[in-house]
Amino acid sequence: xxxxxxxxxxxxxxxxxxxxxxxxxxxxxxxxxxxxxxxxxxxxxxxxxxxxxxxxxxxxxxxxxxxxxxxxxxxxxxxxxxxxxxxxxxxxxxxxxxxxxxxxxxxxxxxxxxxxxxxxxxxxxxxxxxxxxxxxxxxxxxxxxxxxxxxxxxxxxxxxxxxxxxxxxxxxxxxxxxxxxxxxxxxxxxxxxxxxxxxxxxxxxxxxxxxxxxxxxxxxxxxxxxxxxxxxxxxxxxxxxxxxxxxxxxxxxxxxxxxxxxxxxxxxxxxxxxxxxxxxxxxxxxxxxxxxxxxxxxxxxxxxxxxxxxxxxxxxxxxxxxxxxxxxxxxxxxxxxxxxxxxxxxxxxxxxxxxxxxxxxxxxxxxxxxxxxxxxxxxxxxxxxxxxxxxxxxxxxxxxxxxxxxxxxxxxxxxxxxxxxxxxxxxxxxxxxxxxxxxxxxxxxxxxxxxxxxxxxxxxxxxxxxxxxxxxxxxxxxxxxxxxxxxxxxxxxxxxxxxxxxxxxxxxxxxxxxxxxxxxxxx
Numbered sequence: 464x465x466x467x468x469x470x471x472x473x474x475x476x477x478x479x480x481x482x483x484x485x486x487x488x489x490x491x492x493x494x495x496x497x498x499x500x501x502x503x504x505x506x507x508x509x510x511x512x513x514x515x516x517x518x519x520x521x522x523x524x525x526x527x528x529x530x531x532x533x534x535x536x537x538x539x540x541x542x543x544x545x546x547x548x549x550x551x552x553x554x555x556x557x558x559x560x561x562x563x564x565x566x567x568x569x570x571x572x573x574x575x576x577x578x579x580x581x582x583x584x585x586x587x588x589x590x591x592x593x594x595x596x597x598x599x600x601x602x603x604x605x606x607x608x609x610x611x612x613x614x615x616x617x618x619x620x621x622x623x624x625x626x627x628x629x630x631x632x633x634x635x636x637x638x639x640x641x642x643x644x645x646x647x648x649x650x651x652x653x654x655x656x657x658x659x660x661x662x663x664x665x666x667x668x669x670x671x672x673x674x675x676x677x678x679x680x681x682x683x684x685x686x687x688x689x690x691x692x693x694x695x696x697x698x699x700x701x702x703x704x705x706x707x708x709x710x711x712x713x714x715x716x717x718x719x720x721x722x723x724x725x726x727x728x729x730x731x732x733x734x735x736x737x738x739x740x741x742x743x744x745x746x747x748x749x750x751x752x753x754x755x756x757x758x759x760x761x762x763x764x765x766x767x768x769x770x771x772x773x774x775x776x777x778x779x780x781x782x783x784x785x786x787x788x789x790x791x792x793x794x795x796x797x798x799x800x801x802x803x804x805x806x807x808x809x810x811x812x813x814x815x816x817x818x819x820x821x822x823x824x825x826x827x828x829x830x831x832x833x834x835x836x837x838x839x840x841x842x843x844x845x846x847x848x849x850x851x852x853x854x855x856x857x858x859x860x861x862x863x864x865x866x867x868x869x870x871x872x873x874x875x876x877x878x879x880x881x882x883x884x885x886x887x888x889x890x891x892x893x894x895x896x897x898x899x900x901x902x903x904x905x906x907x908x909x910x911x912x913x914x915x916x917x918x919x920x921x922x923x924x925x926x927x928x929x930x931x932x933x934x935x936x937x938x939x940x941x942x943x944x945x946x947x948x949x950x951x952x953x954x955x956x957x958x959x960x961x962x963x964x965x966x967x968x969x970x971x972x973x974x975x976x977x978x979x980x981x982x983x984x985x986x
Contacts, residue, residue: 472582472583472598473639474639474640474642475583475639475640476598476599476602478575478636478637478638478639479575479599479603480602480606481606481632481636481639482542482575482606483603483605483607483610484606484609484610484613484632485610485628485630485631486545486572486606486633487607487608487610487611487613488610488611488613488614488625488629488704489629490511490687491614491687491701491704492614492625492626492629493507493510493511493514493561493565493684494511494684494687494691495687495688495700496556496622497510497561498688498691500556504688504809504810504812504813505806506558507684507685507805507809508684508685508805508807508808508809508810509558509562509805509809510558510561510565511565511680511683511684512684512802512803512804512805512806513561513562513563513565513566513569514565514566514568514572515569515680515798515801515802515804515805516802517565517566517567517568517569517570517572517573518569518570518572518573519799519801520566520569520570521569521571521572521573521574521577522573522795522798525570525573525574526577528540529574529577529578529581534578534582534640535640535641537574537578538575538578538579538637539637539640539641541572541574541575541578542571542575542633542634542636542637543633543634544567544570544571544574545568545571545572545575545633546629546630546631546634547630548564548568548571549564549568549629549630550626550627550630551564552626553622553625553626553627553630554623575636578640579599580599583595583599600712601712604708604709604711604712607705608708608709608712609705611701611702611704612702612705613625613701614698615701654788655788655791655792655794656788656789656792657792658792658796661792661793661796664777664780664785664789665777665780665789666838667731667773667776667777667834667835668773668776668789668793669793670831670834670835670838671731671772671776671831671835672794672796672797672800673800674769674827674831675766675767675769675797676770676800676801676802676803676804677800677801677803677807677827678738678766678769678827679767680800680802680805681804681808681823682766684804684805685805685809685820686820687700687704688817688820689812689817689818689821693817695752699752702756703756703759706756706759706760707759707760707763709760710762710763710764710767711764711767713764714764714768715767715768718764719771719775722772722775723775726839727772727775727776728776728835728838729839730772731769731772731831732831732832732836734765734766734768734769734828734831735769735828735829735830736828736832737761737765737828738765738766738824738825738827739824739825739828739829739832741761741762742762742824742825742828743821743825745758745821746818746821746822762824769831770797773793774790774793777789808820811823
C-alpha cells in the first residue's frame with residue numbers, strides 16, 4: 464500500500480479504533496448492569512435488542528443525512544449522539560429510558576461506521592479495497608478486544624466510570640476526522656436487493672446471514688449475563704469475552720481461505736456442526752475456566768465466520784453488477800436476525816435456566832446444518848470463483864467496501880452459466896449459453912439441460928457425413944474457406960448451429976469452463 468493511500472486511510476481508521484474501544488464493551492456493560500440491578504433475562508434481552516434495532520434503521524436511512532451535510536459534519540453529529548446517550552445512561556437507571564437511549568445509540572453508531580467506511584471506499588479503487596478492508600477489520604476486532612479488557616480497569620472506579628469512559632472515547636474519536644485536510648468524498652445512495660430477490664438469487668446466503676445475526680447478537684448481549692451468573696466476576700467476564708472476540712479475529716480468515724478451496728456449502732455445514740458440538744460440550748461437561756476459555760475462542764472463530772462465508776458463497780453465483788446491492792441486502796437480513804435474537808433467546812433462558820443460551824446456540828447450528836444440507840442436495844455449490852473476503856456487517860457502505868476487483872472478475876467469469884435476469888432484473892447480465900458455443904478454431908465445452916458436453920464429441924455425433932478427421936480439419940479452416948460445416952443437433956434441437964469462422968459469430972464462451980457437475984437452477 465502506498466504511503467499516500469495509507470495517509471488518507473489512517474485518520475478514519477484511528478477514529479474507528481478509538482470509538483470501537485468504548486463501543487466494544489458497551490453491550491457487555493449494559494447486560495452486566497441490568498443483571499446487577501436485579502432485572503430479569505427478558506428485560507436484558509429486550510433492552511439489548513434496542514441497539515440492533517437502531518443499527519438496522521441506521522443502515523437504511525443514515526446515508527441520506529450523510530449526503531445532505533457531508534462526511535465530517537455527519538461524523539461529528541453521530542459521535543456526539545453516541546457520547547450523549549452513553550453519558551445519560553450513566554446518570555440514571557431506568558430500563559425503559561435505557562431502551563430508547565440504546566436505540567438512538569445504535570442508530571448513531573452505524574452512522575459513524577457509515578462515514579468511515581465510505582471514506583475508505585473512496586480512498587482507493589477496487590484494486591486496493593482488500594488491503595483497506597484488512598486494516599479496517601484489524602481496527603474493528605482489536606478495539607473490541609481492548610474494550611472488553613477495560614471492564615477490569617474501570618470496575619474499581621465506580622458505577623458511572625465505565626459510561627464516562629465510553630463517552631470520552633466517542634468524543635475523542637472526532638479529532639482525527641476533524642483534522643483531515645481533504646475534500647469530502649462522494650457517496651452514492653445505497654439500493655439493496657429486496658428480500659424476495661435475495662431468496663431467489665441465494666437462499667443459502669440469506670439463511671447464513673440471518674443465522675449469523677442470531678448467533679452474534681446473542682453472544683454480545685447474553686453471553687456476559689451467562690458468565691456473570693456462572694460465578695465469574697466482572698474482570699473475568701471481560702477477559703472471556705475478549706478471548707471470544709479474539710477467536711473471531713484470528714480464525715475467520717483461515718476458515719474463509721479454506722472455503723476458497725472447497726465447497727462453501729460444505730464448509731457452512733461443518734461450521735454449524737462444530738458450533739452445535741461446542742455448545743453441547745459446554746452444557747454437558749464441567750469445565751475449568753481455561754477449558755471454557757478455549758471453547759469460547761473456538762466458538763467465536765466458527766460462529767463469527769458464518770456471515771463472511773455465506774456472503775462469499777452468494778457472490779459465487781451473483782452477477783458482477785449485483786454484487787454491491789446483494790451484499791447490502793444480506794447486511795439488512797443479518798440486522799434482522801440480530802434484532803430478533805436477544806428478545807427471543809432471553810425468555811428461554813428465564814424459563815429453562817442460563818445454560819439455555821448454549822442450547823440456543825446448538826439449535827442455531829443444527830438448523831443451519833439441516834438447511835445447508837438440504838440446499839446442497841437441491842443444488843450443489845459451484846467451485847468457488849470469488850475469493851473469500853473477511854467481513855463483519857456494519858453498514859451498507861461497508862458491504863460495498865468488501866466488493867473488490869477480484870470479486871467482480873470472479874462474478875463475470877460465471878455469469879454465462881445460467882439466466883439470472885429474473886432474480887436481478889435491473890442488472891445487466893451476460894446472456895446464458897443454452898447450446899454448443901462456437902469459438903474461433905476449436906470446440907468449446909458447454910452445459911445444457913442434459914449435462915456436460917465437450918463440444919468435439921457433439922461434432923462427431925451430429926455430423927453423420929463427416930469423419931472425425933474432416934471435422935477437425937474444418938474446425939481449423941482458414942479465412943479463405945468458403946463453406947462452414949453445419950452441425951445439426953440431436954433430437955429436441957430446433958435449429959442447426961453453424962460452426963463458422965471469425966465474423967458473424969457472436970456466441971462466444973468465456974475462457975473459464977464451468978465446474979463439471981454444475982447444472983442450472985437455484986443454489
